Amino acid sequence: MSINIWIVVAGDPAVGNLIDTARSLGGQVCAAVVGSRVVADTVAAGGVDKVVWFGEPGKAPVEAFATAAADVIEATPGVVLGASRASDRVLLGAVAARLQAPVLTAPSSVSAEGDTLVVTRSIFSGIAEETVTVSGPVAVVLDGGPIPVANPAGGSALMEEVSAVxxxxxxxxxxxxDFEQVDLGAAPRVVGIGRGLKAPGDLAMIEALAKASRSEVACSRPLAEGLDWLHKDRYIGVSGQHIAPEVYFAIGISGQLQHMVGVRGATTIVAINSDPNALVFTEADYCLVGDLYSIVPALTDALR
Ligand SMILES: Cc1cc2nc3c(=O)[nH]c(=O)nc-3n(C[C@H](O)[C@H](O)[C@H](O)COP(=O)(O)OP(=O)(O)OC[C@H]3O[C@@H](n4cnc5c(N)ncnc54)[C@H](O)[C@@H]3O)c2cc1C
Structure with missing residues (x-):
């Protein structure tokens, strides 16, 4: 027995990781694509067996295609994969609701044992890992990965066009x-700030360090949710962004687990904190104990 895999695509063809994952599960791989013909063709050439193309959304929101997509998927139900992007999540969630399928997010691994899907994912802020098995229809949200590369030797998948209601x-x-979007995940250096900063006006000092070190600015949750000094897109941690920069500056951040789990992928962590016993120092590679209001300008000057 093998599992049928569906990949749901909402306008962005960057689903290389979904195709690789689907292929590793062993069954037939189909894609339900809402978007332009170019997107459908890119997915079709990227290693799936069949594409069902629902056309361009035009003035309809992408979730308006969920019923039509779910009806097609229901004929050969199985595992439905979607990328962890806003539109894809909306479409996948609506499809899952229609199929009455559970949704699993942020897996660290996905595999198949016969017709059972096995998903592992971290829980409790990353201190434990759970394994979930599902034998019925299930939706899984994954990192989409890059645009799939077309196999120069291989042909394209079967394309079926459906006009959706x-x-x-x-x-x-x-x-x-009105906020400036930032891709923290792609930033090689990130300056993270926390409640050690006393006033929003002090952000100018942090911006200067970010400029000198060619970094993006991020923060702990309280600065984005509560104080609202930075947009929610910029907070790091279990409920925020997970990043893996070459260098992460943790400035005036205590280093609680819920924050640090978001920077575990960083190569080097430089922490600045006035409390020598701050938790952040247990995970930092460079520990600067002292007042950030003295250290940050000095560091900025040195970097310039
Ligand atoms: C369910 C749940 C989910 C959460 N998710 C997240 C999350 O995703 N991300 C996240 O960040 N948090 C999250 N939190 C909150 C988290 O537990 C911490 O409360 C938060 O990270 C603390 O933020 P902070 O380090 O900026 O502030 P604080 O803990 O208040 O630390 C401020 C630090 O600044 C230092 N400091 C003060 N003045 C100076 C100075 N002049 N110079 C140098 N250092 C100074 C202090 O010594 C202190 O260590 C979550 C909490 C819960 C319960």
Whole structure:
């Protein structure tokens, strides 16, 4: 027995990791694509067996295609994979609801034993790992990975075009958000700040360090949720971003587990804290004990 795999795509063809994962599970791999023909063709050439293309969303929101996609998937149900991006998560979640499938997020590994899916993922802020087995339909949210590379020798997958009923949903207005989006995951250096900073005006000092070290600025949760000094996209930790920069500066951050689990992938951690017993020093490679208001300007000058 093997598992049928579906990949749900909501406009972005960067699903290389989903295709690799699907292939490792051994069954037939199909993709349900909402988006342009170019997206459908890219996925089709990227190593799946079949693409069901629902067309461009036009003025309909992507979730308007969920019923149509779920109806197609239901004919050969199994594991439904989706990328961990906003539109893909929305579509996958709506498809999962329609299929009455549980949704598993952030797995560290996905494998198959016969027709049972085995998923491991970390729990309790990363201090433990659980293994979940599912033998019915299930949706899994994964890192999408890169755009799949077309096999120059291989042909494209079978393409089936479906005109979906979009339930009369129409996007009537869109506004661009007023915050600057940042890809912390791709930043080689990140300056993280915490409640050791006394006032929002002190961010200028941090920006200067970030500029001198060519870093992005991030923070602990209280600065983004509560104090609102930085946008929620910028906080690091179990409920925020997980990053793996070459260097992470932890400035005025105590180093609670819920924060540090988000920087476990960092190559080097430089911590600045006035408390010599701060937890952050147990995980730092360089420990600067002292007042951040003296150390940060000195470090900035040295880096310049
Ligand atoms: C369910 C749950 C989920 C959570 N998820 C997250 C998460 O994803 N991310 C996250 O960050 N937090 C998260 N938290 C909160 C987390 O537990 C901590 O409360 C938070 O990380 C603390 O933020 P902080 O280090 O900025 O502040 P504090 O713990 O208040 O630390 C401030 C530090 O600044 C130092 N300091 C003060 N003045 C100076 C100075 N002048 N110079 C140098 N150092 C100074 C202090 O010694 C102290 O160590 C979560 C909590 C819960 C319960």
């Amino acid at each position: 979009t339930l009369g949903m129409t996007v009537v207005e869109t506004h661009s958000s």
